[in-house]
Amino acid sequence: MLRRVKTLLAALIVLCALAVAAAYLPVPYLVASPGLALNTLGDNSEGDPVIHIEGTEEYRHDGGLSMVTVQYAGGPDARLNILSVIGAWLSPTQAVLPEAALFPPDRSIEDVTESQTLAMDDSQTTATAAAFNELGIDYGLRPLVAGVEKGAPADGELEQGDVILEVDGEPVEDKTEAAERVGDRDPGDRVELTVDRAEEKGADETALELTTEEGDEGNAVIGIMIADDPDFPFEVEFQVGDIGGPSAGMMFALGIMDRLDPDGLTGGEQVAGTGTIDTEGKVGGVSGVAQKMVSARDLGAEYFLVAEESCAQTFESAAAGDLEVFKVAELSDAVRALKAIKTGEGLSDLPRCEPGQAG
Incomplete structure (x- = not known):
């Protein structure tokens, strides 16, 4: 009997050790958390304007048109353990996704980083074109x-x-x-x-x-x-630091338009948003909207503009507070929303995301 007890205790110790070891084994998952929020009408952390226009008169206004981001933990070279992943899964402000969603197995980390950098550069060019098209500026x-x-x-x-x-x-x-x-x-x-x-x-x-x-x-x-x-007839410069991806395109375009408008677009209100943009002003869907809404809330934004294609994600954010969320399909929709926010007229008529809407 004593031998059986000793065997059972040894087995339990081994099982516990294996369970503890398994809990700290790296797993191929990423954790998405609310990231940086950057006001395109203001300055970056080094005191440089996020958007600066040379070759024509530009204006600076109060208020905010903030791009919001997602930060990721994990990856092929820094994998998380299962305990960290479970904790993130239980968090109301984080999300868990497969590692392959950001790091496909056939691409290196360097390739992904370069791709994200190029996407950011392209988004700045297309945002400039979209803003100029909306303003009727020839190029x-x-x-x-x-x-x-x-x-x-x-x-x-x-x-x-x-x-x-x-x-x-x-x-x-x-x-x-x-x-x-x-x-x-x-x-x-x-x-x-x-x-x-x-x-x-x-x-x-x-x-x-x-x-x-x-x-x-x-x-x-x-x-x-x-x-x-x-x-372009004049130069638009961006200073956003080490941020990649195309999802700030819409907010870049609005920031450029505000810089060129003597009266500004926001009336001093704090607005955040996310969505890609093409040269014709079409706003495209993005990922991580729930986490971006938390970043917007923490920034103090009262209004949030989101691509129509990403509407469904807005209902995943239980921690976004009392943000008023408006959906946009075109840059002109975003401009219309800002006019209503600025004047306080027509807010109730602006399109909002509905539960169950595809996105």
Whole structure:
């Protein structure tokens, strides 16, 4: 009997040890928590304007148009243990998601970081274009080399970031015209390009002559991807620090519009929001809305603008307080909401997210 008791106690000790060890084993999950809130009308932590416009008069107003973020704990190089994950799952302000949602197994951490940085840069450009379109400010487009196919005629000759100025000695104004000019010949024919190369690459204008090859549709190609790069009449600078992703696009656009408006958009009210934006002003859905609403509440915002596509997420935030949440599908919807917030008129008529709405 004594031997059985000793065996049972030993087994229990081993099981307890295994349970404790298992609790501290790393697991492939991430924890999303409320992150930084940054007023696009104000200054960053270093005292620099979050948005600064050069080349035209800009204005500064009271109030806030704040971008809100999510911070993530965990990841392939810093995995959490199961106890931390369970604690986050029980928290009203945090969320648990699979590691692969942010770090796909076929991509390195460096790739993900670079992608997020590029997405932030792109969101600033598209936000500027959207704001200018909404304000009726004209700007041009330049055909930009967005990628070069390996082994193609352009490989080793053109570089990502080159702006195509001329094709066969004739100026081109956008990506469509550049592609048509290059393709207006038989495969195997020569094409002359003049490109504007970034100063850090050692030159300004560079002349090239390439031999085309046959593309998938039988047309003449040189193996490049071309994008329209906006040529704005004045410069918009952003200082947001080490933040990535595209979800601040809508708030950037509104911040730019406020900077260019003598009267401002908010009337001194504190407004936060989240949503991507394209050059035409369409506001797109984002993730982490529940955590972003908590950040907005902690900032002192009374109103929250959210992409219509993300409406469903607004009901996941039990800790967002008394935020008034308005849904927007276009930049013009956000402007309309700000006008109602500023004047106090028509607030009850603004569209809100409804329970069960897809998003």
